[in-house]
Structures are given as structure tokens and as C-alpha cells.
Amino acid sequence: MSQSAPLIHPTAVVDPAARLADDVRVGAFSLIGADVEIGAGTVVGPHCSIHGPTRIGRDNRFIGHAAIGGEPQDKKYAGERTELVIGDRNVFREFVTVNRGTAGGGGLTTLGNDNWLLAYTHVAHDCHVADHCVFSNNTTLAGHVSIGNWVIISGFAGAHQFCRIGDHAFLGMGALCTGDIPPFTMVGIDGHGRPRGINSEGLKRRGFDATRISAIKRAYRTLYVAGIPLAEAKQQLAEQARDSDDVRQMLEFIEHSDRPLQR
Numbered sequence: 597m598s599q600s601a602p603l604i605h606p607t608a609v610v611d612p613a614a615r616l617a618d619d620v621r622v623g624a625f626s627l628i629g630a631d632v633e634i635g636a637g638t639v640v641g642p643h644c645s646i647h648g649p650t651r652i653g654r655d656n657r658f659i660g661h662a663a664i665g666g667e668p669q670d671k672k673y674a675g676e677r678t679e680l681v682i683g684d685r686n687v688f689r690e691f692v693t694v695n696r697g698t699a700g701g702g703g704l705t706t707l708g709n710d711n712w713l714l715a716y717t718h719v720a721h722d723c724h725v726a727d728h729c730v731f732s733n734n735t736t737l738a739g740h741v742s743i744g745n746w747v748i749i750s751g752f753a754g755a756h757q758f759c760r761i762g763d764h765a766f767l768g769m770g771a772l773c774t775g776d777i778p779p780f781t782m783v784g785i786d787g788h789g790r791p792r793g794i795n796s797e798g799l800k801r802r803g804f805d806a807t808r809i810s811a812i813k814r815a816y817r818t819l820y821v822a823g824i825p826l827a828e829a830k831q832q833l834a835e836q837a838r839d840s841d842d843v844r845q846m847l848e849f850i851e852h853s854d855r856p857l858q859r
Contacts, residue, residue: 605642614648623660632665635684649677649696653684653709662692668721670698670739683709683727694719701740708745726763744779746802753789762849764802766795775858778819778846780812783858791820791858804842811840819846819857826850826857 604610605624613630616622620634623642631648634640638652641660646652650665658664665680667673678697681704688694692713697704701722708727713719717731720739729747736754737743743755744763755761755773762779771789780799784792794816799809818824818832830850837844850857 617654629665647696650680650682652682655685656682656688657686658688658692659690661690662688662694664688664692664694666693666695668695668698668739670721672700673698673721676703678703678705678721680705682707685709686711686713688713689717690715692717692719695721697722698739714751720757732769746798748795748798758855760849760853760855763845764795764798766798768792773858775856776849776853777858778849780842780846781816781858789858791816808840808842811836812842812846815840815843815846819850820859 603620604622607624608622608626610622610628611630614628614632616634617636619636621639622628623640625642626640626644629647632646632650634652635654637655640658643660644658644662647665676699678699680694680696686707695705698721705721705723707725710727711725711729713731714733716733717735719725719737722740723737725743726745728745729743731749732751734752735749738755738757740758741755742760744761746764747761749767750769752769753767753771759773760776761773762777764780765777766782767773767789768784770785771783773783773789777783780794782792782795783789794812796809815833815836819829830847833843833847837847
């Protein structure tokens with residue numbers, strides 16, 4: 597693909613092997629490496645670096661000083677080919693870092709569409725982030741973390757390696773995720789972060805009606821408040837799931853958890 601001179605700042609360095617759509621803009625002192633593909637409408641601000649193999653979709657914005665597609669921060673990495681794939685309409689603020697995958701973790705890091713990664717966010721190797729997430733300043737994801745849709749992580753919060761965070765979950769400021777967090781759950785600061793209810797305000801904003809929210813609250817109380825063993829809680833959730841797709845989603849998430857749930 598051609599690189600129109602007015603769209604590439606003269607101080608930027610773009611490897612001849614990179615593939616940029618005609619209207620991609622690259623700011624001053626930025627570096628685009630080999631085996632990088634960037635889709636139409638994407639803007640790369642000043643002082644950014646994008647290393648390959650990396651595939652970036654349409655209409656993304658890298659505001660400035662972002663480091664994208666770098667080698668994984670894993671001592672086992674030995675230079676093997678691994679990739680980063682980014683979807684469309686994501687925003688990467690200042691000093692965001694996103695690393696490629698590792699051979700042991702599937703060789704791939706992915707971000708979906710319409711995510712906001714605010715300043716100093718770090719997404720480590722082999723992470724998988726879905727759509728419509730907001731990661732506030734200094735959010736940190738260790739390796740192999742999976743994030744669902746519509747997840748909000750507040751400033752200075754983060755997730756331990758191999759953790760899973762379900763759709764519509766909310767982590768409060770400074771909360772640390774060391775176990776799997778089921779969909780719809782809100783985690784507050786209490787030691788390493790403890791479930792504090794459901795993200796009812798977020799669900800309302802996304803069109804969940806009172807009946808759906810009530811079913812999710814009941815499921816949360818069964819799982820976290822009733823004080824019953826997990827096996828018994830799962831049996832009760834299975835009964836509740838007959839009348840609620842949302843509860844069924846929670847149950848399926850729990851049944852596929854390899855790590856303990858966040859407590």
C-alpha cells in the first residue's frame with residue numbers, strides 16, 4: 597500500500613515491509629517496524645513504536661508514546677514468531693504498552709473493538725481483551741489474562757496472570773484480581789480486592805431491565821452471600837438459569853474456571 601507523504605511525518609521511520617492504508621497518519625519520531633499492518637483511518641501519534649508481527653484494524657488512535665507489539669516480557673521467550681492482533685476503533689493513550697504473545701501461551705495477544713486504554717496501561721503477552729472495555733490509568737494485566745466485553749478497570753487496578761474477568765465486571769480503584777471474576781460482578785478495595793455486589797449501574801446504562809438485574813443479583817447472593825459450598829451454589833444457579841440467560845452465562849463462566857473465584 598502506498599504511503600502518502602503528507603500523512604507520514606518526515607521524522608517518522610516506517611519500514612518498507614510495513615503495510616499501511618493510504619490514509620494512515622504517523623506522527624513525529626514514531627517507528628513502524630517490519631511485518632506491521634495498519635488499517636484505514638488509524639492515527640499514530642508522536643513518539644510511538646509499533647513492532648511486528650502486528651495487525652491493526654481501522655480507525656484506531658495511538659495518542660503518543662505508546663509501545664505496541666514489543667517482545668513479551670517473559671524469560672522463556674527465545675525470539676520465536678508471535679503476534680499481536682488489534683481490532684477497530686480502539687484508543688491508546690500516552691505510554692500504553694501492549695506485548696505480543698509467547699509460544700507457550702498460544703503465540704497471540706488480541707484486543708477487540710472499541711476499547712479505551714488510558715495512560716500507562718499495560719497489556720502483557722497472551723492476553724485476550726474483547727470489546728467495549730475501559731482500562732483507566734495504570735491498569736496492569738499480567739500474562740494470559742482474558743477480559744470479557746464491557747469490562748471497566750479503574751486506576752491502579754490489575755489482574756494476576758491467567759485470571760479471567762467476565763462480561764460487564766467492574767474493578768474499583770486499586771483492586772487486584774487474583775482469581776476469576778464472574779460476569780456482572782463489582783470488585784472493591786479490600787485487601788487484594790473483594791466482590792462487593794453486581795455492577796448494577798453499568799448494567800442499567802447498557803439497557804438491562806429490572807427483571808434481568810434482579811436475576812443477576814439473586815445469582816450473586818447465591819454465589820457470594822449465602823455461605824454455601826461452591827458445588828451447592830452451582831446447583832442453585834443451574835435452577836435459576838432456567839429462567840435467565842444472564843445467570844446461565846455466569847454459571848458457564850464458573851464451570852470453565854481453572855483458577856479459584858475471586859473471594
